[in-house]
Amino acid sequence: MKYVSFDGEPVIPQHEFFMNEALKEAHLALEANEIPIGAIIVANGRIIGRGHNLTQRLNDVTAHAEMQAFTAATNFLGAKYLQNCTLYVTLEPCVMCAGAAFWTQISGIVFGAHDLMRGFSRLNMPILHPKTILQGGILEKQCSTLIRDFFATKRKS
Amino acid sequence: MKYVSFDGEPVIPQHEFFMNEALKEAHLALEANEIPIGAIIVANGRIIGRGHNLTQRLNDVTAHAEMQAFTAATNFLGAKYLQNCTLYVTLEPCVMCAGAAFWTQISGIVFGAHDLMRGFSRLNMPILHPKTILQGGILEKQCSTLIRDFFATKRKS
Numbered sequence: 001m002k003y004v005s006f007d008g009e010p011v012i013p014q015h016e017f018f019m020n021e022a023l024k025e026a027h028l029a030l031e032a033n034e035i036p037i038g039a040i041i042v043a044n045g046r047i048i049g050r051g052h053n054l055t056q057r058l059n060d061v062t063a064h065a066e067m068q069a070f071t072a073a074t075n076f077l078g079a080k081y082l083q084n085c086t087l088y089v090t091l092e093p094c095v096m097c098a099g100a101a102f103w104t105q106i107s108g109i110v111f112g113a114h115d116l117m118r119g120f121s122r123l124n125m126p127i128l129h130p131k132t133i134l135q136g137g138i139l140e141k142q143c144s145t146l147i148r149d150f151f152a153t154k155r156k157s
Numbered sequence: 158m159k160y161v162s163f164d165g166e167p168v169i170p171q172h173e174f175f176m177n178e179a180l181k182e183a184h185l186a187l188e189a190n191e192i193p194i195g196a197i198i199v200a201n202g203r204i205i206g207r208g209h210n211l212t213q214r215l216n217d218v219t220a221h222a223e224m225q226a227f228t229a230a231t232n233f234l235g236a237k238y239l240q241n242c243t244l245y246v247t248l249e250p251c252v253m254c255a256g257a258a259f260w261t262q263i264s265g266i267v268f269g270a271h272d273l274m275r276g277f278s279r280l281n282m283p284i285l286h287p288k289t290i291l292q293g294g295i296l297e298k299q300c301s302t303l304i305r306d307f308f309a310t311k312r313k314s
Contacts, residue, residue, distance in 0.1 A: 061261055080216055095255070
């Protein structure tokens with residue numbers, strides 16, 4: 001499907017636009033030699049939180065992109081909950097991050113690549129908040145290629 | 158069951174001793190008007206990390222006692238993983254904290270009060286790392302009373 005604006009120019013659909021922003025965060029992780037996963041939080045069309053994987057730099061296996069983004073967004077809002085916000089993340093959240101999303105009561109989660117090994121949805125359990133709408137597979141190829149290439153390079157070195 | 162030392166003095170079994178330390182953290186949370194949940198991490202009989210619930214103070218719904226304790230322990234060790242460590246926490250971990258525990262590869266989790274509403278074990282899913290040994294119900298009454306009294310006081314005020 002191709003999107004065009006009223007004057008005929010191609011339009012990037014909202015989900016793809018914001019996933020590209022999450023991909024920019026993933027590239028920041030890559031530059032820091034971290035597993036390239038990025039996340040942003042959007043409220044009313046505005047990015048209010050950003051994060052990328054920092055597990056190596058912080059020496060903390062819980063320092064996932066989503067956790068950084070949740071904290072950044074709540075700091076920005078001065079509120080504990082992320083109702084009316086959407087998380088965009090390049091990889092399907094793990095159980096920890098899905099559990100964290102539950103506590104934030106976030107309205108939407110949009111992820112890029114599916115994670116058949118560690119993604120929370122493999123459990124097929126109601127981990128997310130009942131109000132959270134989930135959508136996966138946005139820019140899946142770009143998101144998954146970035147991670148796959150990272151590990152392929154690591155194995156060679 | 159009563160435990161006595163060789164000279165006849167009562168001995169506090171290890172799990173109860175360390176759960177009492179986690180309870181001290183829970184009391185620190187209570188003093189700060191936080192939901193009174195506390196956690197410690199033990200390695201080789203030594204406490205290497207402490208934490209208590211800070212969701213109000215940090216304005217962060219993910220700032221659970223366990224998350225603080227994991228970060229403190231990895232900082233102490235300078236290592237990302239918590240193999241050969243045990244988490245003592247006054248309340249059964251939620252899905253987020255159990256998911257975080259998975260990433261730490263912690264050897265043991267000992268909790269006080271069961272959490273039938275939000276505890277991870279209600280999902281009956283293999284969320285923990287396969288090497289993690291789980292035990293619940295240590296000083297359950299003290300741990301659960303502390304939380305129940307906190308909410309009873311909140312409802313009255």
